[in-house]
Amino acid sequence: MVKNVRYGTAHNGLNDWFFQRFSAVLIALLMPVAFALLFAVFDGSLNQMQLLNLLDSYPGRILHALFLFALLTHAYLGIKVIVEDYVHIVALRIVLMGVLLVIAVVLGLWWFSMIWAWGS
Amino acid sequence: MQATPQVAQSANHRSPVRPLSPRSSIYRWRAPMLASFAHRISGFVLLLFIPVYLYLLSALTASPEDFLRVLDGMHSTVGRFMLWLVGTALIYHLVNGIRFLLLDAGFSETREKMRGNARFSLVAGVIGALFLAVYLW
Numbered sequence: 001m002v003k004n005v006r007y008g009t010a011h012n013g014l015n016d017w018f019f020q021r022f023s024a025v026l027i028a029l030l031m032p033v034a035f036a037l038l039f040a041v042f043d044g045s046l047n048q049m050q051l052l053n054l055l056d057s058y059p060g061r062i063l064h065a066l067f068l069f070a071l072l073t074h075a076y077l078g079i080k081v082i083v084e085d086y087v088h089i090v091a092l093r094i095v096l097m098g099v100l101l102v103i104a105v106v107l108g109l110w111w112f113s114m115i116w117a118w119g120s
Numbered sequence: 121m122q123a124t125p126q127v128a129q130s131a132n133h134r135s136p137v138r139p140l141s142p143r144s145s146i147y148r149w150r151a152p153m154l155a156s157f158a159h160r161i162s163g164f165v166l167l168l169f170i171p172v173y174l175y176l177l178s179a180l181t182a183s184p185e186d187f188l189r190v191l192d193g194m195h196s197t198v199g200r201f202m203l204w205l206v207g208t209a210l211i212y213h214l215v216n217g218i219r220f221l222l223l224d225a226g227f228s229e230t231r232e233k234m235r236g237n238a239r240f241s242l243v244a245g246v247i248g249a250l251f252l253a254v255y256l257w
Contacts, residue, residue: 021224024217034173035210039255041180042194042203048187051180075167082160111174118181 020077026070030063056118068111072104155238158245159216162209169206200256204249207256211248216241 037054040046046054054060079100087093147153179190193199219241223229228237 021221024221028214028217031210032214035207038176038203039207041191042256048180048184055181071170075163075170078160078163079167082164107170107174111177114174114178114181 016077016080019073020081023070023074023077026066027074030067030070033063034067052118055115061115061118064115065112068108068115072108076100076104151235151238151242155216155219155241158212158242159220162213162216162245165205165209166213169202169209172202172206204252204256207252208245208249211252212241212245215244215248 037046037051041051055064080097083093083096087096176190176194179186181187194203219237222237223234228234
């Protein structure tokens, strides 16, 4: 078993590891749908009304919100891995991850409010 | 505490300095390393796409004029190239991500199998890129 030993600055990598993979499974199921819709719009097989009917249905809104949380979580954890590997100045890591967290929250709020504002 | 030739002792830490993880300059270029590196690159490309996706989403669901304007933008050379780039990154990141999940689950951990399925991911990315290019142009 994994003992509760503190390693490095993150102390324990298991939570990050788990959430990165858990969000990956959700994204693997949902992101192809988002891209399929985008390409359907691109090649003209989906017009604006049809797109809106899919997006502002309740299943559409809920799946989209789930997708956005999973995607932003996954992106944050992925960049954290890259920053921990390539940025060797610890103070800079903290600043970078703080900035990224703020950007992720702002994007998430914008996205979330957009999803739930359609049709109102 | 042993000082190895490549790992310097840091002045302000008492613990021995561990080797920093991706020592890209001394690794040999093998398929698994390339697959891992490409996973990071494609992930970063997909990260940059998040604001673009939000812009597309907001404009495509705004007025009919906005919809048509964005549709024209998507059909421009720059628009097609961006769709191709993120689509390729998605295909590769998805295939290699499933590979990573399978490796985590304990499948195919021998060196030969790791090399084989790393090549599979890379080839899938290239084939996906070609198919996407044909579809987009």
